[in-house]
Amino acid sequence: MPHSTSAPRLGDLERVVMEHLWEAATAAGAGFGGATVREVHDRFSGEREIAYTTIMTVLDRLAKKDLVTRERDGRAWRYFPADTREALTAQTMRRTLDDMEVTDRRAALLHFLDGATSDELDDLKAALAEIESRAGSRRRP
Amino acid sequence: MPHSTSAPRLGDLERVVMEHLWEAATAAGAGFGGATVREVHDRFSGEREIAYTTIMTVLDRLAKKDLVTRERDGRAWRYFPADTREALTAQTMRRTLDDMEVTDRRAALLHFLDGATSDELDDLKAALAEIESRAGSRRRP
DNA sequence: CTCCCAAACTACACCGCGTCGTAGAGGACG
DNA sequence: CGTCCTCTACGACGCGGTGTAGTTTGGGAG
Numbered sequence A, B: 001m002p003h004s005t006s007a008p009r010l011g012d013l014e015r016v017v018m019e020h021l022w023e024a025a026t027a028a029g030a031g032f033g034g035a036t037v038r039e040v041h042d043r044f045s046g047e048r049e050i051a052y053t054t055i056m057t058v059l060d061r062l063a064k065k066d067l068v069t070r071e072r073d074g075r076a077w078r079y080f081p082a083d084t085r086e087a088l089t090a091q092t093m094r095r096t097l098d099d100m101e102v103t104d105r106r107a108a109l110l111h112f113l114d115g116a117t118s119d120e121l122d123d124l125k126a127a128l129a130e131i132e133s134r135a136g137s138r139r140r141p
Numbered sequence C: 001c002t003c004c005c006a007a008a009c010t011a012c013a014c015c016g017c018g019t020c021g022t023a024g025a026g027g028a029c030g
Numbered sequence D: 001c002g003t004c005c006t007c008t009a010c011g012a013c014g015c016g017g018t019g020t021a022g023t024t025t026g027g028g029a030g
Helices: A012-027 A037-044 A052-064 A085-099 A105-114 A118-136 B012-027 B037-044 B052-064 B085-099 B105-114 B118-133
Strands: A068-073 A076-081 B068-073 B076-081
Touching (some): A012 A037, A012 A052, B012 B037, B012 B052, B037 B052, B052 B076
Antiparallel strands (some): B068 B076
């Protein structure tokens, strides 16, 4: 069971920084890339003027919220997203569902699907099928 | 940041007040109900000490966020939830999905379903079936 | 020993939300 | 009429979260 501590909300800058970390992760393959404060800060160059220490603060707060982890890399810290963007999104959506204390989940889900594109419905069906198959036949090759 | 049409987030007290409004709505049958500031305030009696004006402020802010509407009822205003709890929940969940700019929605949904109970999966399948059955009219451009 | 870099700590402004207080406007009623 | 009561309108204060950054400190590279 992954950490069930409900996902904290992100501010705009926090989200953008996470963005960079996720990019760094995928760019480095599944083996994880992560980034130092300087690397993240450099990504902002030309795009936006922002202080190095601002990035440090943001990364520090993200770490305190357990949204990122960090490891030493020489004298600097290297930051890694604690979850994929998709996992964090799912946690946040679930938290909403819980917080709202919805009694009629079916109705809520119906409303949710009501605003979905057909592509999304396909995605959902695919996801559902996968879950089912996973639950139905435990143990697969 | 152009997401003004999306659902704003609720604070704790705001949520509790919405709670009362939703109760009032269902208790009075579909379509009517609503409550005045005094009625909402009275609901808190014995359960919690809170100022009348606090309720007024909260209801006022909810109205500014378009989460409730109001009509004159004598000298007082009568407040009505703008959406059902389920609809608001769905909007918030969708907003999360949009804000996070998830590229792989299928993965996100998969994570979401991963934390679902089997009852919830049933609800989802039912909702999905219903959407499918009334196929043909798709909203959103 | 000196310099530079990165971390750590502190600071500050702003906004959202919980929490009220006070000032008025209009009925109700003696 | 004057008094009282009830609601609204408006504003205020404190606190926590977030964006933003400056200052201080400690440890390597010369």
